[in-house]
Each structure stands twice: as C-alpha cells, then as structure tokens.
Amino acid sequence: MLEARNLRKVYGAIEAVRDISFRVEKGEILGVLGPNGAGKSTTMRMITGFLPPTAGTALIGGHDIVEQPIEAKRLIGYLPENAPLYPEMTVVGFLDFVAGIRGFRGAERRRRVESAIERCRLTAVRWQTIETLSKGYKQRVCFAQAVLHDPSLLVMDEPTDGLDPNQKHIVREMIRAMAAEKAILISTHILEEVEAVCTRAIIINEGRIVAAGSPTEMKARHPSGRLDEVFRVLTQGTAEQTTAHR
Amino acid sequence: MKRCMENTWELFRREFRAYFESPVAYVFLVFYLMLIGFLTFFVSRFYEANQADLKYFFFWFPWVNLLLVPAATMRLWTEERRTGTIELLLTFPVTLTEALAGKFLAAWAFMTFATLLTFPIVVTTMWLGNPDLGAVVGGYVGAVLLAGAYVAVGILTSTMTRNQVISYVLAFVICLFLALAGWPPVMDIVNKWAPSWLVNGVAALSVMPHFESLQRGVIDLRDLVYYASVMTLAIFGAYLVIENRKST
Ligand SMILES: Nc1ncnc2c1ncn2[C@@H]1O[C@H](COP(=O)(O)OP(=O)(O)OP(=O)(O)O)[C@@H](O)[C@H]1O
Ligand SMILES: [Mg+2]
Numbered sequence: 001m002l003e004a005r006n007l008r009k010v011y012g013a014i015e016a017v018r019d020i021s022f023r024v025e026k027g028e029i030l031g032v033l034g035p036n037g038a039g040k041s042t043t044m045r046m047i048t049g050f051l052p053p054t055a056g057t058a059l060i061g062g063h064d065i066v067e068q069p070i071e072a073k074r075l076i077g078y079l080p081e082n083a084p085l086y087p088e089m090t091v092v093g094f095l096d097f098v099a100g101i102r103g104f105r106g107a108e109r110r111r112r113v114e115s116a117i118e119r120c121r122l123t124a125v126r127w128q129t130i131e132t133l134s135k136g137y138k139q140r141v142c143f144a145q146a147v148l149h150d151p152s153l154l155v156m157d158e159p160t161d162g163l164d165p166n167q168k169h170i171v172r173e174m175i176r177a178m179a180a181e182k183a184i185l186i187s188t189h190i191l192e193e194v195e196a197v198c199t200r201a202i203i204i205n206e207g208r209i210v211a212a213g214s215p216t217e218m219k220a221r222h223p224s225g226r227l228d229e230v231f232r233v234l235t236q237g238t239a240e241q242t243t244a245h246r
Numbered sequence: 247m248k249r250c251m252e253n254t255w256e257l258f259r260r261e262f263r264a265y266f267e268s269p270v271a272y273v274f275l276v277f278y279l280m281l282i283g284f285l286t287f288f289v290s291r292f293y294e295a296n297q298a299d300l301k302y303f304f305f306w307f308p309w310v311n312l313l314l315v316p317a318a319t320m321r322l323w324t325e326e327r328r329t330g331t332i333e334l335l336l337t338f339p340v341t342l343t344e345a346l347a348g349k350f351l352a353a354w355a356f357m358t359f360a361t362l363l364t365f366p367i368v369v370t371t372m373w374l375g376n377p378d379l380g381a382v383v384g385g386y387v388g389a390v391l392l393a394g395a396y397v398a399v400g401i402l403t404s405t406m407t408r409n410q411v412i413s414y415v416l417a418f419v420i421c422l423f424l425a426l427a428g429w430p431p432v433m434d435i436v437n438k439w440a441p442s443w444l445v446n447g448v449a450a451l452s453v454m455p456h457f458e459s460l461q462r463g464v465i466d467l468r469d470l471v472y473y474a475s476v477m478t479l480a481i482f483g484a485y486l487v488i489e490n491r492k493s494t
Contacts, residue, residue, distance in 0.1 A: 048337045049336070097259075
C-alpha cells in the first residue's frame with residue numbers, strides 16, 4: 001500500500017532525512033520510533049505530499065506522490081503533528097468542509113460527517129467551536145478528519161501526544177478498530193505504544209533507519225529484553241550531538 | 247475541470263464564511279462604511295460644493311481600500327502557517343492553484359460586499375441631484391476591480407510571513423506604490439532625476455489612470471487587461487512563494 005523509496009530531505013545545511021525506505025501493507029500498523037529531531041515528521045510530510053523530497057519518492061497504492069499527487073492524496077488520511085485545525089469553525093462545520101474537499105456531496109456527505117462524529121465520539125461537542133475544545137477532543141477532531149473518507153493509508157504523527165491515559169486509550173482503540181482494512185503509519189516516542197498497537201516498528205536516528213522488525217524481534221536485540229534499552233543503545237550519544245550542532 | 251471548480255468552491259465557501267465567523271468582519275464593515283461616508287460628506291465638502299457629483303465619492307476608494315484591504319487579507323496565509331493548518335490544506339486532494347483561487351475569490355467577494363454596502367450614499371446623491379447612471383456603474387466596476395488588485399497583492403504578502411502585522415505593512419507599501427506611481431505630484435518629483443523611460447515605465451504600473459477612466463463610465467479593454475495582469479502576477483508570485491517555502 002505504501003512504499004517509501006530512498007527518501008531524502010535537506011533543509012539548507014541540515015540533512016533531516018538521509019535515505020529511508022520501507023513498505024507498509026494493508027492490515028499492518030508500522031510504528032516509527034526515534035528521538036526528537038530524528039526526522040520522523042519530515043518523513044511523514046514527504047509521504048503525504050506536503051514537502052517535496054530532495055531525492056526519492058513514495059508510492060501510495062501505486063501512485064507516485066511526486067508525479068501524481070492528487071491521485072495519491074485521495075488515498076491518504078493524515079493527522080499532522082499537534083493536530084492543526086481551524087479554530088473558529090465548529091466541529092460539524094469543519095468536518096462538513098473536509099467531506100466536501102474529499103468529494104462527497106448531498107446525502108453521502110452528511111452520512112460521512114455523521115459516521116466520523118460517531119466513530120470518534122464527538123457527539124457531545126459537535127456544535128462547539130474548535131478553539132473551545134480540550135486537547136483530547138481537538139486530537140479526535142483531527143483524527144475524524146483523517147478517517148472521514150475511509151483512506152487506504154492512514155498516516156499519524158504522534159496521535160497520542162499530550163493526552164491523558166484515558167484519552168490515549170480511546171485513540172488506540174480507534175486505531176485498532178480500523179487496522180484490518182488499512183495500512184497505518186504511526187510515529188511516537190512512547191515505547192509502550194509500539195507494543196500496544198504496532199505489528200512492526202522501525203527506529204530512526206539522525207535521518208536513517210537503525211533498526212526494523214516486530215516489537216518482539218526488537219526486544220530480543222538487548223539482553224534485558226526491554227524496548228527502552230534497545231532504543232537507548234541505538235540512538236544515544238548521537239542524539240546529544242544532534243541537539244548540539246542544531 | 248469540474249473537479250477543479252468544485253474544489254475551489256468548497257475552499258471559497260469555507261474562507262468566505264470564516265470572515266463572518268468572527269466579530270472582526272462586522273467591525274470592519276462598519277468602519278469601512280463610516281470612513282467612506284465621512285470622507286465623502288465632510289472632507290469633500292459634498293454639500294457645500296452643492297454638486298451632486300459622485301466624483302468625490304469614488305475618489306476615496308483607492309485610499310480607503312489602501313487602508314483596509316490589507317487588513318482583510320493579512321490573515322489568509324499567515325494563519326495557515328502559524329497554526330499549521332497549511333499542512334492539512336496542502337495534503338488534501340486539491341492543487342495549490344485551487345487553494346489560492348479559493349482564498350483570493352473569498353477575499354475579493356468580501357471586499358465587493360463591503361463596496362456594494364456603500365450604495366445608500368449613491369442613492370442619497372441620486373436623490374439630491376441627477377448623476378449619470380453609467381458613471382455609477384463604471385465607478386463601481388472600477389472600485390471592485392481596484393479592490394481585486396489590492397486583494398491579490400495582500401494574498402501575496404500573506405504568503406511571505408507568519409506575522410499578520412508584517413503582511414499588512416508589506417501589502418500597504420506595495421498598494422501605496424501602485425496608487426502613487428502615476429500621481430502627478432509624485433511623477434513631477436521623479437521626473438527631475440529619472441530617465442524618461444523609467445518614469446513612463448513606473449507610471450504604467452499605476453492603478454490610478456485605470457481607476458479614473460472607469461469612473462467616466464467607459465469600460466476600456468486596456469483597463470481590464472491591466473487589472474487582470476496585476477492579479478495574475480501577484481497570485482503567481484504567491485504560488486512561487488508557497489511552493490518554495492512550505493514549512494517555515
Ligand atoms: N522547516 C525546517 N527548516 C529547517 N530545518 C528543519 C525544518 N523542519 C525540520 N527541520 C530539522 O530537521 C530535523 C528533523 O526534524 P523532524 O521534525 O522531522 O524531527 P522529528 O523526528 O519529528 O522530531 P520530534 O520527535 O521532536 O517531533 C531536525 O533537526 C529539525 O530541526
Ligand atoms: Mg515530529
């Protein structure tokens with residue numbers, strides 16, 4: 001469903017993503033792990049067509065994101081980092097706009113909005129303006145926007161960042177509920193999340209993939225059998241340098 | 247083609263509604279009308295001159311729009327950048343051209359709405375005297391086209407920064423240049439030191455001759471071409487700015 005091919009991104013003097021390739025098939029949830037500044041968000045921005053790659057490309061359901069961006073974008077649902085939303089719109093107004101942009105009209109459009117509201121448990125706040133919502137609800141409105149058109153590929157940048165344990169649980173439940181018929185890409189710093197929802201994971205450090213495999217395989221890489229130890233060994237030291245030369 | 251129109255329409259609708267979702271729009275409209283009314287009736291000495299002539303009314307549009315159009319456009323792309331919604335907008339299955347067209351048309355429609363709300367002033371003069379109807383239509387066509395050119399400039403400057411004040415100031419400066427470039431007092435000063443080809447070149451950029459010729463009730467193809475070129479150039483500039491720096 002998704003194939004990232006030798007993605008590379010250079011911002012001026014900073015090489016944020018060096019050479020990243022991976023595949024995600026339908027039914028899989030791939031977790032992208034990495035320290036701050038590793039290049040997770042940059043990778044996702046290239047896959048979703050927001051940023052043009054310096055080199056390489058991504059294929060979404062066979063459509064090249066660089067060559068056929070519109071066809072590729074139709075298949076993607078994207079939850080960007082920090083869940084950006086139009087603050088002055090109501091929840092219903094915003095989702096209705098997204099449904100229109102996704103090409104739904106008339107009764108189908110209303111049905112899509114209603115089903116997204118229901119699936120993301122937004123009924124209680126549907127008429128509220130987005131700026132008055134709590135962080136957990138904002139995250140879910142942005143999630144609703146990403147799944148409204150039932151995309152084949154769902155890309156989520158830190159979907160549970162800053163949420164309380166109950167909200168985290170709700171979001172993970174929603175992700176699991178959709179896993180069977182989609183390819184899902186999630187970035188996170190929370191290692192337990194990888195064990196909780198992902199079928200596979202990659203660890204990125206300084207713009208490169210330094211480890212890949214199922215959570216069980218990953219854990220076997222360190223005698224302690226713990227994911228946080230593996231993460232530390234693979235990304236430590238260098239992470240400090242990254243911060244320093246930035 | 248149909249798809250393109252539909253996308254632009256959806257984006258236009260969201261943006262146009264966004265104006266009225268905040269109280270700022272109402273304050274803006276009231277201020278706009280009060281300013282035009284005040285300038286027309288008091289500053290132009292409308293009654294004293296005892297001329298039921300709309301010349302004094304339309305005279306003010308380039309200056310009032312100079313002050314207010316940048317305020318109506320400064321939010322358009324700066325806020326998309328600041329709040330990060332640009333990342334949503336540009337990962338939807340729409341082209342950048344559609345996104346730009348939607349915003350441009352929404353802001354232009356909003357300014358057209360503000361312009362047409364001044365109609366009571368025209369009715370008052372019609373009542374007092376008997377102005378030429380062709381001149382009224384021409385004057386309004388000119389005012390709307392002028393607003394369109396300023397809106398396009400405002401869109402361009404709003405893509406350049408994530409700060410609304412900077413966007414306002416840049417748009418103000420560029421529009422001021424467009425307004426003053428052909429103005430006789432300014433041209434006299436420029437004439438003293440600049441070669442004549444430069445003077446003529448600069449004067450050709452001015453909105454004023456095009457604005458004034460429409461006020462006489464003559465719709466000339468050259469004026470339309472001028473406005474279309476300013477709008478196209480500014481929007482194309484905005485396209486290049488966004489393409490080249492999306493994430494900062
Ligand atoms: N617009 C930009 N201009 C310049 N450098 C950038 C830009 N965006 C990101 N970077 C740099 O690229 C590198 C990777 O950033 P990125 O946001 O992809 O990291 P990340 O893995 O998502 O980090 P985090 O976990 O903190 O979200 C960082 O060094 C960052 O400073
Ligand atoms: Mg990030």
